[in-house]
Amino acid sequence: QERLVESGGGVVQPGRSLRLSCAASGFYFSTYGMHWLRQAPGKGLEWVAVISYDGSTKYYTDSVKGRFTISRDNSKNTLYLQMNSLRAEDTAVYYCARDREGGAFDPWGQGTLVTVSS
Amino acid sequence: EIVMTQSPVALSVSPGERATLSCRASQSVNSNLAWYQQKPGQAPRLLIYGASTRATGIPARFSGSGSGTEFTLTILSLQSEDFAVYYCQQYKYWPQFTFGPGTKVDIK
DSSP states (O other): EEEEEEOEEEEEEEEOOEEEEEEEEOOOOGGGGGEEEOOOOOOOOEEEEEEEETTSOEOGGGGGTEEEEEEEEEETEEEEEEEEEGGGGGGGEEEEEEEETTTTTEEEOEEEEEEEEE | OOOOOOOOOOOOEESSSEEEEEEESOOTTTTEEEEEEEEETTTTTTETTTEEEEOOTTTTTTEEEEEEEEEEEEEEOGGGGOEEEEEEEEEOSSOOEEEEEEEEEOOO
């Protein structure tokens, strides 16, 4: 069974850092591009970042460029999101998802909540 | 940026009836369009990709159609488990993926 499990969320003060992890199982992780997406409380879905299957290519949405870094460790079947200089507007449930057909997302993890507050 | 809009914002449907949801893109996305279902407290689930291909395990009562800028998700004979928020998403303009604001389908 294909599965993604996020961890690492929590409450953090503005300006601080947090690293999210996403553990994959049930599929060949090293052959897929992977994404991070987020959903602010009561709001819609927003794509955050993508990394290619081998980690060589990365893209970010404009609002997180220079602050967030996506990475992966294919030996551990794990995806990461390093979030620095966090802002209140980064408060959201963060989901990891596998790339499907060049830009659809399937499956999704259950999400991890990040709250940026003083 | 490609802007996705969805209509209606909310839709009240009786169990067993059909629901028709619309999605529009500000520019053509060809068939690079996906639909997701999200229930309260849960992650989204992929229903349709390529505008009309059902994802693995998705019941046949869900169907997608359209291309270019106009798309439709049809749910035949709504079941109780289908009441949720539905999002469309374009992936033509890689990697600037964008979602619509969602349509909430609730029980009439």
